[in-house]
Amino acid sequence: MIANLYLALLYMSLDRKRGLFETNDNQDLAFRKAIEMINTDESKLPRAKLQAKVKKVAPQDSFRALKTACDFLEEGMAAIIGPKSPSNIGVLHSICDTFQVPLLLTHWAPRSTPRSHVINFFPDSRILASAFTEFIKQDSWKSFTLIFEDNEGKAAKLGMLDS
Numbered sequence: 604m605i606a607n608l609y610l611a612l613l614y615m616s617l618d619r620k621r622g623l624f625e626t627n628d629n630q631d632l633a634f635r636k637a638i639e640m641i642n643t644d645e646s647k648l649p650r651a652k653l654q655a656k657v658k659k660v661a662p663q664d665s666f667r668a669l670k671t672a673c674d675f676l677e678e679g680m681a682a683i684i685g686p687k688s689p690s691n692i693g694v695l696h697s698i699c700d701t702f703q704v705p706l707l708l709t710h711w712a713p714r715s716t717p718r719s720h721v722i723n724f725f726p727d728s729r730i731l732a733s734a735f736t737e738f739i740k741q742d743s744w745k746s747f748t749l750i751f752e753d754n755e756g757k758a759a760k761l762g763m764l765d766s
Contacts, residue, residue: 625686626659630709634684662688669694682707696721 624631638653656678660667668691672683676698682705683695692708699706699720708723726734739747 624657624659624684625662625688625691628687630685631657631659633709660686660691662686663690665690665694669698672698676702676704680704684709 624634634657635655638655641647642652656675658671658675660671668686672695675683683699684707686692686695687710692706695706698704703720706721708721708725711725711728
């Protein structure tokens with residue numbers, strides 16, 4: 604994830620990095636680390652230093668997510684990174700589409716209506732399921748075991764069983 608954030612931050616405008624993260628995850632640490640990596644490599648941005656601005660909101664607190672995004676817009680943000688909860692993603696999809704600001708998602712999210720300003724670094728569950736299925740068929744596996752870290756992972760992988 605740090606590598607994805609690193610590349611995304613490198614190619615966005617220089618002085619407007621904002622991260623909106625939920626209080627129950629540690630994605631903000633990867634965000635800060637990616638900015639640190641860019642700032643310490645003089646070859647990447649020789650005449651500029653990035654500054655992270657992080658705000659945390661509670662999962663499912665779409666009002667606070669919207670308010671924070673509006674505050675970021677007033678400050679001239681380049682993109683929003685996060686969140687995970689469906690209600691927060693929904694409100695941020697809307698505001699990012701309206702103001703043509705990229706929304707960077709770094710986790711699996713169920714496929715919904717395509718949005719023009721959403722970049723998800725996690726593969727679509729159908730593509731991932733297809734890749735797993737091909738791998739299993741190619742190696743002629745007779746059986747396999749799935750271990751899920753959480754319900755999010757379980758939901759993302761269950762499409763594989765339908766193939």
